[in-house]
Amino acid sequence: MKLAELLDDKRAVLLDIEGTLVTCLEEPELFPDAAELLAYLRRTNKKFLLATNTARMSRAQIAAALRRAGLEVSPREIVTPMTVALELIRGRPKKVFLIGEAGHVIEAAECEWVELVYDESAEIVMLGACRDLTYQQLNFAFRLLLKGAKLIVVGGDLYARGCRYGECGVFLMEGAIARALEEAAGVRGVRTGKPSVEFFRTALSLLGVSAKDALMIGDSERTDLRAAEHGIDVVLVRRDGRAPTEVPKGARVFLARSLKLNERLIELTVG
Ligand SMILES: [Mg+2]
Numbered sequence: 001m002k003l004a005e006l007l008d009d010k011r012a013v014l015l016d017i018e019g020t021l022v023t024c025l026e027e028p029e030l031f032p033d034a035a036e037l038l039a040y041l042r043r044t045n046k047k048f049l050l051a052t053n054t055a056r057m058s059r060a061q062i063a064a065a066l067r068r069a070g071l072e073v074s075p076r077e078i079v080t081p082m083t084v085a086l087e088l089i090r091g092r093p094k095k096v097f098l099i100g101e102a103g104h105v106i107e108a109a110e111c112e113w114v115e116l117v118y119d120e121s122a123e124i125v126m127l128g129a130c131r132d133l134t135y136q137q138l139n140f141a142f143r144l145l146l147k148g149a150k151l152i153v154v155g156g157d158l159y160a161r162g163c164r165y166g167e168c169g170v171f172l173m174e175g176a177i178a179r180a181l182e183e184a185a186g187v188r189g190v191r192t193g194k195p196s197v198e199f200f201r202t203a204l205s206l207l208g209v210s211a212k213d214a215l216m217i218g219d220s221e222r223t224d225l226r227a228a229e230h231g232i233d234v235v236l237v238r239r240d241g242r243a244p245t246e247v248p249k250g251a252r253v254f255l256a257r258s259l260k261l262n263e264r265l266i267e268l269t270v271g
Pocket of ligand 1: 016017018019020218219220
């Protein structure tokens with residue numbers, strides 16, 4: 001089956017960003033077939049969302065980075081773990097102690113039902129990736145958790161590639177910090193990044209489709225591929241042709257070497 005044929009069977013697409021459309025969001029270089037796929041989705045009126053685990057940039061910052069790389073998307077066409085975290089607490093105003101970078105702060109500040117607080121009145125600790133994290137912030141979050149505040153981990157990755165202060169490489173992320181807090185406070189936070197059920201459920205609800213009508217396209221075996229466990233068919237894009245070590249149950253999984261519409265997909269079987 002070709003990628004275009006599979007797309008024709010689907011009403012909506014979740015499209016990973018880093019490693020799939022561009023190399024990395026902080027120093028993005030566009031993969032040449034990304035623009036063609038996006039143009040096809042628009043031309044065929046397919047619903048789609050760019051689904052990333054990067055929440056340290058706001059959706060507007062991500063859209064701007066993609067624009068610089070040559071891809072036109074609107075912030076509304078992006079879902080991040082911060083989008084999911086905010087959707088999870090939609091409703092009456094909530095007092096939130098937020099640890100994060102600019103992206104987290106921008107999204108939270110624009111959210112009608114979030115009041116950012118930096119005192120003991122906080123009912124929710126939102127923990128995002130923060131490469132300026134201080135002991136004071138961490139310990140304050142710990143004390144809030146001991147007093148019963150809920151923990152929302154904005155994402156869940158242990159580490160990720162990025163660029164900061166002129167240095168590119170791997171950085172410890174919110175998932176690693178969350179484990180320290182959870183261990184110390186004896187709590188377990190909700191994770192809002194791929195491959196959590198919260199992420200995929202929220203993304204499908206934003207698209208207004210059920211799992212069987214959606215397709216996840218991404219490069220990560222650890223996150224994107226596991227959309228299959230939630231009943232979403234997956235195209236794992238491996239530009240080097242490497243097969244995944246494990247194929248999850250729950251939906252069909254295909255391997256592709258590119259995002260080209262005439263790309264021949266290899267269906268992988270569980271086992
Ligand atoms: Mg990726």
